[in-house]
Amino acid sequence: MIPKDLKYTESHEWIIVEDGVGTVGITHHAQDQLGDIVFVDLPEIDDSFGKGDIFGSVESVKSVSDLYIPASGKVLEINESLLDSPELLNQEPYEDGWIVKIQLEDVEELDDLMDAGEYEDQLD
Amino acid sequence: MKKTSTEKLIFELSSRGRKAYSLPEMDVPEVDPGEIIPEKMRRKEPAPLPEVSELDVIRHFTRISQMNHSVDQGFYPLGSCTMKYNPKINEDVSRLPGLTALHPQQPEETLQGALRLLHETEKFLCEISGMERFTFQPAAGAHGEFVGLSIIRAYHEHHGNHHKNKVIIPDSAHGTNPATAAMCGYETVEVKSDARGGVDLEDLAKIVDNEVAGLMLTNPNTLGLFDENIHRVAEMIHDVGGLLYYDGANANPILGISRPGDMGFDVVHFNLHKTFATPHGGGGPGSGPVGVKEDLVSFLPVPLVDFDGEKYSLNHDLPNTIGRVHSANGNFNVVIKTYAYILSMGAEGLKQVSHDAVLNANYLMEKLKGHYHLPYDRTCMHEFVLSGSKQKKLGVRTLDIAKRLIDFGVHPPTVYFPLIVDEALMIEPTETESRETLDYFIETMIHIAREVEENPEIIQEAPHFAPVGRLDEAQAARKPDLRWAGTGEE
Numbered sequence: 001m002i003p004k005d006l007k008y009t010e011s012h013e014w015i016i017v018e019d020g021v022g023t024v025g026i027t028h029h030a031q032d033q034l035g036d037i038v039f040v041d042l043p044e045i046d047d048s049f050g051k052g053d054i055f056g057s058v059e060s061v062k063s064v065s066d067l068y069i070p071a072s073g074k075v076l077e078i079n080e081s082l083l084d085s086p087e088l089l090n091q092e093p094y095e096d097g098w099i100v101k102i103q104l105e106d107v108e109e110l111d112d113l114m115d116a117g118e119y120e121d122q123l124d
Numbered sequence: 125m126k127k128t129s130t131e132k133l134i135f136e137l138s139s140r141g142r143k144a145y146s147l148p149e150m151d152v153p154e155v156d157p158g159e160i161i162p163e164k165m166r167r168k169e170p171a172p173l174p175e176v177s178e179l180d181v182i183r184h185f186t187r188i189s190q191m192n193h194s195v196d197q198g199f200y201p202l203g204s205c206t207m208k209y210n211p212k213i214n215e216d217v218s219r220l221p222g223l224t225a226l227h228p229q230q231p232e233e234t235l236q237g238a239l240r241l242l243h244e245t246e247k248f249l250c251e252i253s254g255m256e257r258f259t260f261q262p263a264a265g266a267h268g269e270f271v272g273l274s275i276i277r278a279y280h281e282h283h284g285n286h287h288k289n290k291v292i293i294p295d296s297a298h299g300t301n302p303a304t305a306a307m308c309g310y311e312t313v314e315v316k317s318d319a320r321g322g323v324d325l326e327d328l329a330k331i332v333d334n335e336v337a338g339l340m341l342t343n344p345n346t347l348g349l350f351d352e353n354i355h356r357v358a359e360m361i362h363d364v365g366g367l368l369y370y371d372g373a374n375a376n377p378i379l380g381i382s383r384p385g386d387m388g389f390d391v392v393h394f395n396l397h398k399t400f401a402t403p404h405g406g407g408g409p410g411s412g413p414v415g416v417k418e419d420l421v422s423f424l425p426v427p428l429v430d431f432d433g434e435k436y437s438l439n440h441d442l443p444n445t446i447g448r449v450h451s452a453n454g455n456f457n458v459v460i461k462t463y464a465y466i467l468s469m470g471a472e473g474l475k476q477v478s479h480d481a482v483l484n485a486n487y488l489m490e491k492l493k494g495h496y497h498l499p500y501d502r503t504c505m506h507e508f509v510l511s512g513s514k515q516k517k518l519g520v521r522t523l524d525i526a527k528r529l530i531d532f533g534v535h536p537p538t539v540y541f542p543l544i545v546d547e548a549l550m551i552e553p554t555e556t557e558s559r560e561t562l563d564y565f566i567e568t569m570i571h572i573a574r575e576v577e578e579n580p581e582i583i584q585e586a587p588h589f590a591p592v593g594r595l596d597e598a599q600a601a602r603k604p605d606l607r608w609a610g611t612g613e614e
Contacts, residue, residue, distance in 0.1 A: 035523070035540075036598035061597040062540040063299075087598065 001028055003094055007070065007110050008119035014094065015070040017107060022071055025098040026058065026089060029123055034060035037089045040082045043100060047075045051109055055100065058089065071109040073102035130591060131187050134174045135608060144178040191591045193535045195404075199561050201488075203507045203538035203550025204298065204346055205405075206376050206398035213468060214401065214461035223460055228452035232437055239436035242429045242453055245463045246413075252474070253370075253392045254385020255415030259425045260459050261450035265373055268393030268412025269304035269340070274446045275391060275416060275423045276338050276367045277308050282423075282444055285365060288337035292361070294323055296347055296542045298373060301340040310337060317544060321500040322351040328360060336364050342371035343387065344378075346542040346550070347500050348485060348507035358388025367391060367420075375399045376554070377482045377506035380475035390417045400462040411458035425449045480555035481506040484562060488553055491566045495573040499545050507552035509545050520576045520583050522547040527594060528575070528586035532568045 006014040012030035015022045031037065039059040049055050049069040056067040078100050082088055088097040104110075114122065157166065176184075193200070200207035218224075226238055246258045262268035273291070280288045291305035292313050302312040313331050318324040323341070339361045344350045351357065358368050370389035376399050378384075384392045396402045397410040404410070416424060426445045427438035453459075469477065482505055489498065489508040496510040512522035526536035526549070538550040553562060575583055587593065 033546075038598050038601040061601055063543060086602075 002116045002120050004116045006094070007113035007115065008122075009068060009070045009113060010122065011068045013068060013070050015110065015113065017104060017110060020104050020107065021076060022073060022102050022104050022110075023098050024055075024070060024100050024102065026067070026093055027119070028093050030065075031090045031093045031097075034058060034065060035062045036060055037086045040086045040089065040099070042078045042080075042082065043075050045075050045078060049073065049075075049102070058086070067099065069102070070113055071102070071107075072105040074105075075100050076103050077101040131184070131191070133608060134176065134181070134184055135172070137176050137180050137184060138174040140175055142175045142177050142180070144176060144181055193530075198533045198535065199553075199557060199565055200535040201537050201551045201553050201565065202535060203348075203509070203541075203552040204373055205538065206373075206395070206506070206552060206554055207404060207535070208376075208398075208401055208554035209556040210401050210403050210461075211465065211468070214464045217464040218457050218460040224457075228456075233435075236436055238456070239429050239438070240431075241463050242456070242459060243431050243436055245459050245466070246429065248463075248466045249394060249413060249415060252379060252383065253372075253394070253415050254383035255392055256418040257421045257424060257428060258413045258415040259428065259449075260411065260413045260454040260456070261425045261448065262393065262412035262414055263450055263455055264397070264408070264410035265371075265393060265395045265412045266300045266304065267449070268395075268414045269300055269369070269371065270307055271412075271414045271425065271446070271449050272369050272391040272393055272416075273304050273308040273310070273338075273340075274449075275414070275420055276369065277310075278423045278444060278446050279367065279420055280337055285337070287335055288366070290335045291337055292328070292331055292339040292366075294341060294345065295544050296321070296345050297340065298342060298346060298371060299541075301342075301371060305340065315339075317345075317347075320352070320502065321345065321347040321349040322353055323357050325353055325356060325360075328357065332360050332364055332366075334364050336361065336366040338367040338369055338390075340369040340371060341389075342374045343384070344374050344505035344507075346374070347509050347545070348374075348504040348550075348552075349500060349502065350505055354387045362388070373398060374506065377478045377485075379478045380471060381478055385417065390420060391415070396458050396462045401465045402458045402461040409455045409458060411455045411462070413454070413459075427453075429453070477555045478506075481553075484553040484555060484557060485551070487562055488551060488566060492551075492569055495570050496549065506554070507550060509542065510549040510551065511545050512547035512549060515573070515576045516547050518576050518580060520580050522549055524583045524586065525549065525572055525576075528572050528583045529568065530587040531589045532571075534565060534568060 006016050008014050008027065012027045013024055014027055015024050037058050037060045041057040043055045049072065051069060051072045053069050054066045055069045058065055058067060079098050195207050195209055222237065226235065242260060249258050250256065262271045289311055290313050291310040292315050293301045293305065294317060295314050296317050305312045315331055316324040316327040343354055361368055367390040368388055370384040370392040372392055372394040375394055392415045393412045395410065395412055397404040397408055422442050422444040423446055424442060425448055426440045426442050430437050430439040485504050485506050485508055489504055492510060497513050499511050512525055515525065522539050526539045529536045540548055541550055542548060572583065
């Protein structure tokens with residue numbers, strides 16, 4: 001259930017890095033807690049965030065939750081298909097439900113994040 | 125969606141030529157609309173209005189009125205909403221012609237009775253809350269919060285405290301609190317709850333500084349727990365020149381027992397449609413009067429109702445007023461009902477309200493805590509929060525349990541709130557329910573807990589006996605279908 005190749009935050013975001021570009025989403029656990037997601041508030045391309053900053057929010061039938069960026073960086077791409085199909089976050093949180101791609105400032109910031117095993121322990 | 129409504133739309137009941145009226149024979153000359161109405165304003169086709177008989181109309185609306193759940197029909201333990209019974213004498217009094225036939229612009233000397241009613245209700249609320257003056261203008265709780273925070277902001281600006289830009293709000297707070305603070309231009313800072321469910325004093329100490337304009341708190345809080353450290357919390361906020369705002373949504377268990385003013389709060393709102401037994405929700409309107417301590421009186425909206433010992437008058441002369449927030453004196457008709465309620469209960473009666481509300485909640489909590497997880501196991505006030513975490517492990521979510529309760533004629537409790545409790549069920553029975561009703565609810569909840577173990581499908585597919593089955597809430601939120609598309613026939 002928890003992909004091994006991703007890094008995780010305590011606030012249930014995931015990130016994977018390829019060539020200095022981080023792809024960020026929310027975990028299966030997060031979408032399960034939220035319930036049916038009805039709206040996603042995305043940042044603009046070129047917005048810059050410091051690690052831990054709020055970069056958007058997701059609204060479900062139950063509540064609205066802020067999204068926290070796992071590492072500092074500038075937004076390169078946003079997943080616009082979430083605007084019309086927020087249910088992708090529920091259905092495929094680790095694949096088509098990715099939220100933003102960011103140009104990372106410092107790849108070493110990822111060292112502070114949890115790996116799959118640590119994240120699983122936190123859920124328990 | 126499993127089932128659909130068994131009631132057709134009024135348009136679908138239409139039958140050509142049927143009507144609910146009969147007009148007398150015309151005794152004036154007929155005029156051709158074409159001669160008196162300009163071409164461009166003339167309808168080309170007749171409006172597609174339903175053609176139905178009077179009996180069709182009566183039966184249709186009677187049937188759909190019965191599809192809804194109301195407190196006059198059944199138990200309504202919706203936490204933090206205080207869905208108590210609304211005594212019918214309040215309705216009688218509010219319909220007295222001497223009150224309903226008034227106009228707010230009448231000369232003051234012809235409004236003496238109405239002004240007296242406002243003034244006396246204000247005195248009652250001051251006595252109950254420990255505040256100096258109240259405004260009745262706010263139309264409901266969230267509006268009251270906005271007015272209260274606007275007063276706090278105006279107070280700080282008046283005193284040159286422009287550096288105060290933060291409002292502290294507990295993680296258990298009603299969602300309206302941070303929304304209000306943001307609407308008033310403040311940054312909201314969350315303070316954690318401690319293991320007993322109150323404000324975590326250590327966390328608060330880390331957050332409190334000179335930039336704090338105030339703290340918003342509901343006490344008892346949304347876990348139904350009284351914050352035992354409220355005096356210390358108030359002291360910490362006052363020490364940095366901040367003010368305390370009391371969200372009165374949970375005032376039902378404190379009437380005549382403890383007062384926000386004595387706890388250290390500076391600004392208070394009450395929800396008359398909760399604590400003071402006026403209709404709620406679709407049956408409203410609401411009313412959210414705001415009270416303040418002496419230092420803040422000059423910032424209240426105008427006018428206030430003053431009394432010089434002989435005459436009641438509208439006082440527009442408040443030097444620092446934030447201005448009007450509603451026409452006239454708010455939802456006056458709701459204040460009449462509150463006045464009737466307070467007078468008919470009396471001081472001792474209101475105290476009894478709180479005693480009974482607390483007793484009923486604790487009775488339910490004790491009887492249910494063996495069947496559902498109780499995360500904060502201590503004496504509660506008017507409400508308590510269970511967690512459906514045990515049931516979740518068996519594949520049944522709190523939402524399913526809520527839907528199943530509908531099958532037993534019970535309105536679901538508040539669910540998934542407060543956010544700090546996983547799979548939360550927030551239950552508030554109020555003081556107006558009998559022992560039999562409470563026992564029925566206990567039996568039903570225990571029955572559902574057993575069903576979770578033995579027959580979870582019946583819960584996951586509930587409701588089975590409601591006019592409609594399980595609705596697609598995500599679709600309803602994203603693509604609400606609110607318009608009748610027509611039958612397609614001419």
